Amino acid sequence: MTVNPTDPRVKRTRQLFMQSFMELLEQKKNIYSISVQDITTRATVNRSTFYAHFEDKYAFLENWMTEKFQMILRKRLPDDSKFDMNNLRTLIQTIFDFLIRFRQYMTPGDKQFEPMFEIAMQKEVHRLLLKWLSEESIAAFSKERVEATALVLSWGIFGSAMQYSRSPQDHTVETMVKDVLEVAEVSLVPVWVR
Structure with missing residues (x-):
């Protein structure tokens, strides 16, 4: 049913x-x-x-994590938010904050669910970036190019935050957010230069 x-x-x-x-x-x-x-x-x-x-407990948990992450994103980035560097910075900061906090609440028994939760969160980041990039209606780029850009950016941003949350180095979160934003900005230059 x-x-x-x-x-x-x-x-x-x-x-x-x-x-x-x-x-x-x-x-x-x-x-x-x-x-x-x-x-x-x-x-x-x-x-x-x-x-x-x-379908099962895993489907429920994936749905739970997606809803929890969407709720946090909506608080910081309303549904009508558009792409700009301030919103991109907010997105990156939100991902870092969420993953750091998420790791604090994980117990050793919960480690098996990490990959599933991470994939659910990354999909949501990709969905938002794709929405933003698609709304920019970049005439010079194909739909495939916009989709590839959103995919690479979402994994780059999310992967950086995930790695940092697993083993914070000497850098502060603020420094990492700034660095990731700069890399994202450089990768977006060909898209935004018309």
């Missing part, structure tokens, strides 16, 4: 799952130890309803 994610009832049920998961996370402080049964019991919803919404 497929569900319509825009249906208000579906949204409410998913929100109930998310809220229940967050409450369990606050109690147990370990993603690994929270089961589908724990989530559905807390939400007072049947397991079959959970599986109507999500």
Whole structure:
């Protein structure tokens, strides 16, 4: 059975799952130890309803991380934000801040979920950059070139933040954000020079 994610009832049920998961996370402080049964019991919803919404716990967790990351992005970059260097700086800073904080809450048992969460976050960064670059309607570049630029930038920005969050070096976050912004800006020059 497929569900319509825009249906208000579906949204409410998913929100109930998310809220229940967050409450369990606050109690147990370990993603690994929270089961589908724990989530559905807390939400007072049947397991079959959970599986109507999500294929499994991993699909739920990917959705949870995507929503959490989108919420943070929307707070700092509203949906109507356009591409400019200030917004790009805000995006880079947000990614660094989010990943550093995310790592602080990961327990050894949760490490198995890291790649899945990172991919979900990177996809969201790519989606936003592609939206921004597409809105610029650069006549001189093909759709493929714009897509490739968004892909390379998203992985470059996200990869830098991910690496920094795993093993911070002697650089401050502010220095890293500045450096990544400069590299991104240089890589965008051919796109923005008309």
